[in-house]
Amino acid sequence: MNNGQTMLIAFDGSEEAARALEYAAKLLRPEVVEILTxxxxxALQAARAVSRTGMHQSTVGAESNxxxxxxxxxxxxxxxRxxxxxxxxxxxAGRAHLVEVSTNIAAAIVESAHELDVDVIVTGTRGLTGLRAWWNSSTxxxxxxxxxxxxxxVPPEEEEEYTD
Structure with missing residues (x-):
């Protein structure tokens, strides 16, 4: 992948995102990395949280636009950064990009990948299983x-099982 190709990494500051970036650097060796947050x-986060409580959303507003x-x-x-x-x-060579989410994070990442015309998208995953995976959508x-x-x-790092 070292032919001037670019990759986009969805970076949220988590250990999973840093681990994904590390593996991609080793295995894909891109020339340019588009770092997307x-x-x-x-105000939208607060409105979503309030709507889950059943309160009127009009009580939540942005103090500044x-x-x-x-x-x-x-x-x-x-x-x-x-x-x-x-x-x-x-x-x-990393280039920073911020994208405001209008629907969901995954859709914002996909739209940005198309706008930036990248060759590959890199993402980490939390690796949820069972009931937790059923209730959480996978980005x-x-x-x-x-x-x-x-x-x-890149899946999360496996925790070692210890035996006594």
């Missing part, structure tokens, strides 16, 4: 099913 405005004043934007910007630093620490699964681009999925 998807974020949702704090400026993106720069949104704490979720500031956090996403810092996470994206961390992703670029991780990429550069692995010897890769990685959505990306694989809907991207139309090769997807490199």
């Amino acid at each position: 998807a974020w949702e405005p704090a 400026a993106i720069e004043d949104d704490p979720a934007y500031a956090e996403a910007k810092e996470l994206c 961390q992703g670029v630093a991780v990429a550069e620490g692995l010897g890769l 990685a699964e959505h990306i694989v099913r809907n991207s139309g681009v090769p997807v490199f999925v």
Whole structure:
């Protein structure tokens, strides 16, 4: 993959995302890495949380309409910077991208991959199983099913079983 090709990594600051970036650097050896952090405005996060409680959403409002004043934007910007630093620490040329989520994170990642015209999408996964997996939608699964681009999925690190 070292022919000027690019990969997009969905970077949320988690151990899984850093691990995915590390494996992709070793195995895919891309020339350029698009570090993508998807974020949702704090007011929308609060409105979604309030709607789950049954309270009227009109009680939740944004105090400021400026993106720069949104704490979720500031956090996403810092996470994206961390992703670029991780990429550069692995010897890769990382470029930062923030995308505001309008529907869901997976859809934002897929849309960004098409806009950036990447050759592969890299994502980590939490590796949920059983009942937890049934109740949680898989971002990685959505990306694989809907991207139309090769997807490199890195599972979480297995915990070692200890015997006495």
